[in-house]
Amino acid sequence: MELLEREIYKHYIEIIQGHSESRASRHSESCASCHSESRRDEESSAIQSQCFEDRHPQRVSFADLIDRYDAFCFDGYGTLYNRGDFVYPGAREMFAALRKAGKQLRLITNAASDVDCVLARDAAKRGFDFSEEETVSSGSLLKDLVADLRSGVSRNGPALRLREVYYIGRETGKNVLADCGITAVSPDAYPEEPVVAISSAKDTPETYARAVEILRRPGAILLVLNSDAWAPKIDGSREPVSGALSERLRRDSMCEANGGKGCSTFYLGKPFPAIWEKVRVSLPSSLFGGRPPRVIMIGDTLGTDVLGARVAGFDSALLVGRNQPASELAEDEAFLGIQPDYYIG
Numbered sequence: 001m002e003l004l005e006r007e008i009y010k011h012y013i014e015i016i017q018g019h020s021e022s023r024a025s026r027h028s029e030s031c032a033s034c035h036s037e038s039r040r041d042e043e044s045s046a047i048q049s050q051c052f053e054d055r056h057p058q059r060v061s062f063a064d065l066i067d068r069y070d071a072f073c074f075d076g077y078g079t080l081y082n083r084g085d086f087v088y089p090g091a092r093e094m095f096a097a098l099r100k101a102g103k104q105l106r107l108i109t110n111a112a113s114d115v116d117c118v119l120a121r122d123a124a125k126r127g128f129d130f131s132e133e134e135t136v137s138s139g140s141l142l143k144d145l146v147a148d149l150r151s152g153v154s155r156n157g158p159a160l161r162l163r164e165v166y167y168i169g170r171e172t173g174k175n176v177l178a179d180c181g182i183t184a185v186s187p188d189a190y191p192e193e194p195v196v197a198i199s200s201a202k203d204t205p206e207t208y209a210r211a212v213e214i215l216r217r218p219g220a221i222l223l224v225l226n227s228d229a230w231a232p233k234i235d236g237s238r239e240p241v242s243g244a245l246s247e248r249l250r251r252d253s254m255c256e257a258n259g260g261k262g263c264s265t266f267y268l269g270k271p272f273p274a275i276w277e278k279v280r281v282s283l284p285s286s287l288f289g290g291r292p293p294r295v296i297m298i299g300d301t302l303g304t305d306v307l308g309a310r311v312a313g314f315d316s317a318l319l320v321g322r323n324q325p326a327s328e329l330a331e332d333e334a335f336l337g338i339q340p341d342y343y344i345g
């Protein structure tokens with residue numbers, strides 16, 4: 001794992017600890033304004049010891065897991081598929097076996113590249129027939145956050161109109177914004193309020209500079225629509241994505257105007273709690289004969305899928321060697337204090 005990548009996921013752990021401590025908001029905000037460094041260290045140690053407690057990950061094949069769980073939550077990119085129509089070997093067969101066995105299946109994705117019905121349709125085209133109801137995306141959480149920001153409950157500042165943002169991401173991601181009544185201003189314009197939204201790392205030197213300029217304004221807000229820091233490419237290499245760009249912007253926007261604390265940052269998706277609330281609601285005990293389901297999250301990323309599963313109270317399986325280099329696994333786990341229940345691959 002890259003150094004910045006590790007630092008980002010460590011920062012997420014600190015935010016989650018702050019969230020569970022305060023329970024003041026359903027969404028996670030950068031804790032620069034609410035926690036001292038020493039407090040952060042204590043909280044970080046707490047989640048680390050909790051995550052390592054009694055964890056002795058077993059190396060398994062997917063078939064070993066089928067009878068152990070009632071519900072299977074899948075990450076999308078890097079786990080089932082990748083760009084275009086690329087599907088990982090064995091993924092379709094695994095999915096079909098679970099459907100045949102009558103298991104509950106969910107797609108839990110940090111994609112904010114379009115609305116859920118389109119993401120579900122795209123997954124179906126690749127051979128994974130998730131319904132819209134079985135799809136929970138990072139972008140779908142924006143509506144609730146926007147409602148909170150418009151009502152003023154999500155931060156100490158005044159309520160926002162939030163009709164416009166400065167946006168860096170895919171063109172289709174504007175559908176996620178439009179679904180919330182938000183327009184992305186053109187790349188050479190400024191939004192009426194200092195709000196920047198990021199859903200991919202498709203920045204240019206010009207858009208990056210403008211985003212920093214906006215985020216240095218008093219009361220500025222950074223909306224991280226996809227919290228993934230790094231992602232695997234089809235050729236096996238890895239690249240920085242939305243979470244990495246957002247972290248660079250967050251750091252570069254630190255300035256005196258905001259009391260040296262930088263912009264307020266709101267993160268959507270895994271590993272943060274809000275997405276898991278939505279997943280849990282979609283898996284009521286009534287679907288499982290009145291008993292709580294045994295749920296597992298299967299993904300390729302330690303800092304989102306595995307950490308997120310721990311936040312949700314689900315078991316987890318990590319696909320090693322895609323977004324998590326096998327040779328760095330032990331070191332990364334020790335740094336973040338996170339281990340899955342199983343390794344696959």
Ligand SMILES: [Mg+2]
Pocket residue numbers: 075076077078079299300301323
């Ligand atoms: Mg992934």
